[in-house]
Amino acid sequence: DATASIGSGATPALFVDNAPTWVQGNDNNDNITYTTYTHTLNGNFSGSTKVVKLGGGKLALTGSAQNHSGATEVWYGTLATNASMPNSHIWLNRHTKLESDGGNFAKGVEMFYGAELHVGSADKAGSVTISDLNLGFGSRVCLDLFADGLKADALNTSNITVEKKNWSNGPQYSTPVFAFTPHYAAGQTTLPEGDYVLGSAGKVTGNLADVVVEGLNGQKATLAVKDGKLVLTVSGQRSATEIVWTGANGNAWDINETANFAIRSTG
Numbered sequence: 001d002a003t004a005s006i007g008s009g010a011t012p013a014l015f016v017d018n019a020p021t022w023v024q025g026n027d028n029n030d031n032i033t034y035t036t037y038t039h040t041l042n043g044n045f046s047g048s049t050k051v052v053k054l055g056g057g058k059l060a061l062t063g064s065a066q067n068h069s070g071a072t073e074v075w076y077g078t079l080a081t082n083a084s085m086p087n088s089h090i091w092l093n094r095h096t097k098l099e100s101d102g103g104n105f106a107k108g109v110e111m112f113y114g115a116e117l118h119v120g121s122a123d124k125a126g127s128v129t130i131s132d133l134n135l136g137f138g139s140r141v142c143l144d145l146f147a148d149g150l151k152a153d154a155l156n157t158s159n160i161t162v163e164k165k166n167w168s169n170g171p172q173y174s175t176p177v178f179a180f181t182p183h184y185a186a187g188q189t190t191l192p193e194g195d196y197v198l199g200s201a202g203k204v205t206g207n208l209a210d211v212v213v214e215g216l217n218g219q220k221a222t223l224a225v226k227d228g229k230l231v232l233t234v235s236g237q238r239s240a241t242e243i244v245w246t247g248a249n250g251n252a253w254d255i256n257e258t259a260n261f262a263i264r265s266t267g
Helices: none
Strands: 002-005 014-018 021-024 033-036 038-042 050-054 058-061 072-074 078-081 090-092 097-100 109-111 116-119 127-135 140-146 154-162 177-183 194-205 212-214 219-226 229-237 243-245 261-263
Touching: 072 078, 090 097, 116 127, 116 154, 154 229, 194 219, 212 219
Parallel strands: 002 038, 014 050, 038 058, 050 072, 058 078, 072 090, 078 097, 090 109, 097 116, 109 127, 116 140, 127 154, 140 177, 154 194, 177 212
Antiparallel strands: 021 033, 194 229, 219 229, 243 261
């Protein structure tokens, strides 16, 4: 772990941070330990500085405003900031992470496969504001839902782009994912049914119905924009469905390809 300060008026062309992780193993493969280190940077950049985050650890930008106009690129690990960033576009490489509670990213955020946006903290609802949120296929928006008052972390954005791929042999996800962490009422294992407002939303490019929803313990849920609000509607448990082989279109057992499976009729 390390802490440093940005000198007043510092405008380097490029700032690179390489916060590390430490993976330790031994002759017992079930006993592997992971240590993640944090580099905390106080103050703020300005001018045309470009910020690049390397290493598997975390870079925490603590200033209330980061005014640099160069890109902020996360190639590996985590960027944590609650700052206002009016001039810098944030780019998240595959399997990286952006953590923010109160951040305002006026030049947008672009996310690739496995990249995660974490809003707020586990104990209370937080918020983030993003002008243009480009959700590449397999990217993940991670939000908390609270049974008390049907509250949720808020993602406020003017434009959302949902990317969808059509393929037979690609990775697990062909569309973005909204991954929810439910906070149930005492003694409960499901959330109250109803509308959870996830923030505000303007234009949507692509189809929100394509987004995969995870983490709700089998409860049904749909994403939609209603009156300028991004809303998750949670309802009851999903019913069990029996899928049967029909062979109607040949003998190919190729799931998600040939239409040789059907839902068993209960009529």
